[in-house]
Amino acid sequence: MGEKIKELAEKIAQRLDEKKFEEIKEYLEALYPSEFAELAEYLTLEQVVELVKLLPDDENIALFLSELNLDLQSGIMSALGKEKASDILEEMDADDAADFLGEIAPQESRELLDLMPKEEAEEIEELLSYKENTAGSIMTSDFVAFPENLTAEEAIKKIRELSPEAEMIYYVYIVDKREKLVGVISLRDLIVANPDAKISEIMEENVVSVLDTEDQETAAKIIADYDFLALPVVNNKGILVGMITVDDIIDVMENEVTEDIHKMVGSSEIYEDKLIKASSLTRAKARLSWLFICMIGGIFAGSVVRFYSDILQNVVALAFFIPVIIDMGGNVGTQSSTITVRALATGQLRIDELGRNIWAETKVGLLIGLITGIALSVVALIWQNDFLLGIAIGLSLCITLVVAAIIGTLLPLIFTKIKVDPAIASGPLITTIIDMGGLLIYFSLGSLLFKYFG
């Protein structure tokens, strides 16, 4: 997209000025919803509203609006008026409509719902009742569900009728008289099946589903593992209540990763994926709490230095290596913890492989520690021409890095065990802990060596 859309935006802005609406309609017809969303970024709200009015019908408007960000959506809806807004919401996929209504002021949301047909309003209200980040909160109620006694041919005929309403018709869910989910069949299997075959005979009875109250990440993991295009959602009675489609899961995955990455560097989880668009004050607030913890850690690390200030006054060169100890320890610790956190998130590392992984990382730490420790010893020796200092710094670095690797691996695993998000165990927390540890190792070893051999 990129350049092409930017040029189109300029062209459309010009045509709007010239009131050449027919030409604009042609441009719009060739656009995909996501392209329209990008286009809108280059235009003013007034211009976007004008474009929306040129779209052929409410169904089209609903399709294009679903891709826009919330600010733009509500700007357009206000400009169009409540009557029109509720018509558009009716045409939207139920999950997109619920997303919109969940974010605007409760009173406005209520007014719009009241303008909609009762049945559809109730559907959306049910979706709105789910807690954020649950499977229920991202599901749609526009799925296709049939009773068991239909034949393949009848099912295809019914799909044809339901197609305009349903969000996705490639999976058909089979329910019993109590609306309980009992099977699934793909449209693919339906069209190759004998037309007279009962769907109860050809359906897959071993349906994988997710509970509506479960975390959306669980749903994402199932869809990614099983290569599904959609996943049925059931309530605690086994009744089919919704469906999650793969495109929504891709969004969930992106947001969860962004959230994890932000957490890893100690930027609080509250603002999640929207952080980059937030105000400077919000962005600062999101980061301050961990930075204060980091500051307290830094002051404690300073106390370690202070505790050894006598030796520091005698061997001032010891201070020259404080940065390298802190840097290396922090980096190795962050590496170990980040790799562990990511492996846990992708399922490459299971919690029962704990022991083996810590041992592997300990060896990594030792290897890195030996190589860099020897290198740093040599540098210290040449730079300061002090054999004892060389030994002290090299040995301290090596021990620090082993400790860093172990703590970096252990902490996320412990956090997972006690059901705290392991992502917060990397970044600031790790660096802070390891800085103190590293300086303690360095100064105690240094003072010991200089006391007995210096």
Place this chain on the structure above:
Amino acid sequence: MGEKIKELAEKIAQRLDEKKFEEIKEYLEALYPSEFAELAEYLTLEQVVELVKLLPDDENIALFLSELNLDLQSGIMSALGKEKASDILEEMDADDAADFLGEIAPQESRELLDLMPKEEAEEIEELLSYKENTAGSIMTSDFVAFPENLTAEEAIKKIRELSPEAEMIYYVYIVDKREKLVGVISLRDLIVANPDAKISEIMEENVVSVLDTEDQETAAKIIADYDFLALPVVNNKGILVGMITVDDIIDVMENEVTEDIHKMVGSSEIYEDKLIKASSLTRAKARLSWLFICMIGGIFAGSVVRFYSDILQNVVALAFFIPVIIDMGGNVGTQSSTITVRALATGQLRIDELGRNIWAETKVGLLIGLITGIALSVVALIWQNDFLLGIAIGLSLCITLVVAAIIGTLLPLIFTKIKVDPAIASGPLITTIIDMGGLLIYFSLGSLLFKYFG
């Protein structure tokens, strides 16, 4: 999955010992390919091979094998013998077969290809010829493509026939006489269309496609943006050569994120997603290069301390705050760079928003710097009872954090401009640069203050 599969593995291992094969067949029938893959993790290679032999046919074996990791795949293939292996490869989706053949020894790969029917072997060889990480390398040649003159009814009939071979039948691509891609139609649109309508009339002519030589990330971005279930791949002549399905894109997204995260902490890109399973030596090697850069940076930062050793000898308390300056600067820099890198990767931040974002982050840095700087001044004042030291440390921290936020934001943007992966601009590189800068600010300011007011 988890516990359930582990229990099943124990049960199956027992039944294998007791040679109760019929019972095992029943268990296997109820399993999804991804569940079989998890099951295999709890069993020995010999046991898995026995299970594979109990599967009903080659098609089933191909389906289950596709989900296993490469080591297990090649272990099973060797155990089954070359003839059987080539039969199974024939049944696999072309992209999965190519993945397998691309990873084993070239000679073995050659032998297996020679045992396959010529046409299918050629198809796979073509897939194998694409460079890693290109769209061509992840596409499949098992797509459905029709000429323009078919009617909707004829198209559905043909889909029915092709269904067993095709990987995904929900999108049908339309090609002209020269095999050029000219349109696309979904199975959904086909089944609701008038049976006699020509597909050339009902197809979408504005097809979004990706070039076979383009980066796989481009394909992932398109599928994520457009909510497609599959994306057609064309060569530089516009000829349709393959299709990328959404499930493969999910894998690409996971791997790319893992790669990015590893790069962010300075763990080299070579070993990517497999890092956690690699040997300790490999893991250490992947991390050493950046750690050496970090060490050199740390030594330079040490030189800054050394340059100011005179003042340090007089005011030893200055050393107590080295850790907090390094920690805070490194953390704020890492936060800024990580947030920027992630926003660039998800497309939330465009490169032309550069100026605005740097200004926003500068304000964030200033806010954080002021708040923590004042707090640290107070701490220093109370702790050391030295007004001048309090001013020096507080002011230095504030300036350092502003600089950290600016460098942390600027560096990934510069890297993107000069077409270097911005992910390597966070982590070790940032901390190293900012440490030096922070200490320089701290000591120069400190020595200045103590010189004139001390």
